[in-house]
Amino acid sequence: MTERFAIRGDLLDFTAEPAWGDTESPAVRFRPRRWLLIEDGRIVGVQAEEPGADWPREDHAGRLILPGFIDTHVHSPQLDVIASYGSELLDWLNTYTFPAERRYADPAVAARGAALFLDALLAHGTTAAVVFPTVHKVSAEALFAAAAERGMRLIAGKVLMDRHAPDGLRDDVVQAEADCRELIARWHGRDRLAYAVTVRFAPTSTPAQLAMAGRLCAEDPTLYMQTHVAENRDEVRWVHELFPEARSYLDVYARAGLLHARSVLAHGIWLDDTDRDVLREAGAQIAHSPSSNLFLGSGLFDWRAAEAAGAAVSLASDVGGGTSLSMLRTLADAYKVQAMSHQRLTAWKALHAATRGAAQALSLGDEIGTLEPGQVADLCVWDWACGPVAERRMEVARGLHEKVFAWLTLGDERCLVTSIVNGVARYRR
Numbered sequence: 031m032t033e034r035f036a037i038r039g040d041l042l043d044f045t046a047e048p049a050w051g052d053t054e055s056p057a058v059r060f061r062p063r064r065w066l067l068i069e070d071g072r073i074v075g076v077q078a079e080e081p082g083a084d085w086p087r088e089d090h091a092g093r094l095i096l097p098g099f100i101d102t103h104v105h106s107p108q109l110d111v112i113a114s115y116g117s118e119l120l121d122w123l124n125t126y127t128f129p130a131e132r133r134y135a136d137p138a139v140a141a142r143g144a145a146l147f148l149d150a151l152l153a154h155g156t157t158a159a160v161v162f163p164t165v166h167k168v169s170a171e172a173l174f175a176a177a178a179e180r181g182m183r184l185i186a187g188k189v190l191m192d193r194h195a196p197d198g199l200r201d202d203v204v205q206a207e208a209d210c211r212e213l214i215a216r217w218h219g220r221d222r223l224a225y226a227v228t229v230r231f232a233p234t235s236t237p238a239q240l241a242m243a244g245r246l247c248a249e250d251p252t253l254y255m256q257t258h259v260a261e262n263r264d265e266v267r268w269v270h271e272l273f274p275e276a277r278s279y280l281d282v283y284a285r286a287g288l289l290h291a292r293s294v295l296a297h298g299i300w301l302d303d304t305d306r307d308v309l310r311e312a313g314a315q316i317a318h319s320p321s322s323n324l325f326l327g328s329g330l331f332d333w334r335a336a337e338a339a340g341a342a343v344s345l346a347s348d349v350g351g352g353t354s355l356s357m358l359r360t361l362a363d364a365y366k367v368q369a370m371s372h373q374r375l376t377a378w379k380a381l382h383a384a385t386r387g388a389a390q391a392l393s394l395g396d397e398i399g400t401l402e403p404g405q406v407a408d409l410c411v412w413d414w415a416c417g418p419v420a421e422r423r424m425e426v427a428r429g430l431h432e433k434v435f436a437w438l439t440l441g442d443e444r445c446l447v448t449s450i451v452n453g454v455a456r457y458r459r
């Protein structure tokens with residue numbers, strides 16, 4: 031039995047990467063009042079004319095339809111510490127994050143947390159994510175199982191941490207390797223799930239553990255790798271003390287064999303030109319996390335320098351350092367971070383990085399990120415405006431960029447009407 035339906039709205043996606051500063055970008059594809067035809071979870075057609083009677087229809091004329099957002103760096107257990115007052119990174123980890131993550135040793139807590147987290151992503155218009163659970167194997171199990179139930183594209187892995195973390199949150203090299211291998215065998219490539227070798231950050235792994243992580247990546251190039259790099263100046267100083275032989279913080283990962291085309295490195299604020307060249311050569315991406323960077327006072331990411339060096343940049347909420355799972359709020363924060371450096375981020379550049387750009391950087395460009403026939407039907411329907419201020423702003427907006435820029439700046443999850451994953455509505459307002 032073929033499952034099919036048609037959905038209509040104003041379709042917005044990208045056919046290429048928009049150039050920096052170009053508000054009239056030819057990479058933007060805006061198709062108002064079009065029907066998307068979806069069959070067995072995939073987009074099979076786009077047309078202006080009404081489909082035949084054999085197509086069940088869902089008409090959202092006057093609403094926006096975008097590919098589902100891809101959040102390339104977010105911590106599932108940190109919903110418990112989102113919006114915690116008064117600290118920078120290292121203090122924030124010890125005061126808030128580590129105590130919250132310790133609870134995830136309990137399978138019931140891990141299962142409940144995973145379900146809450148994934149449903150929250152879907153209720154914010156995010157249909158795919160690269161996620162940190164905790165050091166506990168059971169936390170990764172719970173997350174993968176919950177994502178499989180929802181048909182989601184999810185990349186995750188048990189966090190590696192064998193030093194500089196409190197009791198109950200440390201593993202060791204032998205146990206960690208065994209846990210990773212079991213999780214990889216069970217989940218990597220199953221449904222829409224993929225395993226990421228997950229190094230929390232250089233300070234919480236011994237050189238022996240980093241080497242083990244590098245070996246895992248070398249054995250299987252289809253594995254992802256996720257970690258943090260150069261987020262905060264005190265953190266960078268600490269890494270220099272711990273790894274005096276490394277040229278830079280990023281070099282710690284390079285030496286361990288952790289930089290490759292499937293590496294996702296959060297933040298990358300305090301990098302230099304050599305680091306950016308290394309990222310480009312490896313094909314690794316930076317998961318820019320503007321909300322988190324502002325909230326924790328970590329610094330201003332230099333997107334233009336990364337772009338000039340040819341390093342890929344995707345966008346991430348980094349909840350719980352970030353203060354919202356909404357990618358719209360994240361994009362609006364990204365604009366403000368660039369404005370602080372006298373740069374202007376177009377709506378096109380921002381939206382591309384959170385959809386097609388992230389998909390390509392994750393080697394998932396054939397599966398997600400656009401509304402092209404053949405792609406998996408991961409998409410969201412949005413109201414153009416929510417509330418009288420945004421409604422008025424839309425009435426007077428001239429031109430598509432002005433309208434979409436105002437939408438992403440004023441909008442948030444209240445504008446979300448429905449989230450469709452793999453052709454199935456998983457959230458409805």
Ligand SMILES: [Zn+2]
Nearest residue numbers: 105258296348
């Ligand atoms: Zn993070």
